[in-house]
Amino acid sequence: MRWLLLAVGAGVALWLPNGLYAPVAVEMLCWALFAVAIDLLLGYTGLLSFGHAAFWGSSAYVTGLIAINLGWPFPLAVLAGALAAAGLAVPIGYLAVRRTGIYFAMVTLAFAQMVYYIANEWRSVTRGENGIQDVPRTLFGLDLSDEYYFYYAALPIVALGLFGAWRIVHSPFGRVLVAVRDNPARARALGYPVHRYKLLAFVLSAFLAGLGGGLFAMAHRFVSLDTLHWTTSGKAVIVVVLGGIGTLWGGVVGSALIVRLEDWLAFSGFEQVGLVTGGIFVVTVLLFRRGIWGTLARLRRS
């Protein structure tokens, strides 16, 4: 069953830009990484980060600036962006893991807003509201300006990121994270430095979100302040909850659905996207807390 699912998933991923408008397919890839990054924290460590836009967006900026100023091939620029996001996550995570539960969400939200304000004021680098435009997309002389080909260039990076998340969850480290989530006092009594485990999970999660954000910058060839705004963090949380908290693959399904839905709404000229996503989210939280993947997994078991 597991191998069958994996084969189907790989098949769908390989076929996707043939069945969908290619830029939408690329966007799904980016958001899938973002959602899995959030789920790594929320589902497996029990920490709801409401500030991951700080990592997604800062990586987007670093990636874009490196590509413009240094002309690095795009996977290297994205990697540098993700490393920068992970670096930013060290001080933020160090402070945030001192609180748990609802406070953790508020604190991460607040720090991300601080990053947003700084980017907004630091115009010489971020170009303020104009954003960074015309990000070049190169890979050793290959022409990737067509979104269709860029999808296949980005897919291996996303696959590596997802595989990394899967490895983390199923490693001894991942099991400790679950223990920290379920019973922090006991985990500490067993000798695990709880804060340090949470911090490492936070930084790894920021790295994954940064991979997604860097690819997002490359996909749009444009970086705006929106990538850092808390509504972006909120959208990622919506994607995870809709897909299923603590399921990892749920985030992938959720991002495909939300990105497709938003594209469809934009196409049909309805601008109040928050009305629809907010409504779906409220219904999910009220009636459907396992999310799509969680519900399917449960149906299969019973």
Add this chain to the structure above:
Amino acid sequence: MTGFLQNTFNGLVGGAFYALLALGLAVIFGMLRVVNFAHGAFYMLGAFGAYVLLAEAGLPFGYALFAVPLALAGIGMALERALIHRLTRLDPLYNFLLTFGLALILQDLVKWRYGVQSTPYATPPGLAGTVDFGLFTFPAYRVFVLGFAMVACLIVWLVLARTRIGVVVRAATERPDLTRALGIDVGRWITPVFGAGIALAAVAGVLAAPMRAVNPLMGADLIIVVFAVVVIGGLGSIFGSVAAAFAIGLVQAWGEAYASQWPIISQITVFVVMAAVLLWRPAGLFGREENPA
């Protein structure tokens, strides 16, 4: 000196808005264990309520100041009964998420109807002048805002400290299970307390209408700053939230006045203070450590 006093006064006025919002958040959190993400949306609805009453019904500011908070408290209580109530037994994160969804919906509903442009709201005629304090003069409307907010905070404090309802609310905040065991019907007070918290946010919104641009996004970024304020004060502590609100208002106003070449300073001070508080007293200046994990 004159300039300093004026800046200080401005800081207190800014702090008054934070105080009304933080107070509402703290009261709701105390009773329901819900961090209400939709608080900023209700602040925005308060300002829009004032605007709609004036523009479409011709009702002036004075009516709005009482009618809008009452109406929004009603809407808030209905939402509490219909939605929030269903999740109170679960991890508080679910209600945080639920109210986040509600905030998106409320914000986009207003955007849909009124667009994203800011709408002006004239200063109420009786409060249009300035007040002379001897050393400096100050817009009368701002004096009124500060006075009204302080009276509202004082009333909440009196209710909590001196009335039977206040005793129940404080007891339920400290030890909900024990309060129930003493035969007090805690559940009966949950919905009214939620309504009162929403009313405070709405009051802040109505007061903001003549001073700040009325638009659907006015509460969106403000609520994040208020979150930081209550983390600084200690979310469980009502006094701490109000004190931190005024302190942050002052620091921001001074930053705006004396570091005006770096606007970033007044924007991020609150977050820097929050970081310092997290290092030094993770539970907040006036808060107590929750379950140490």
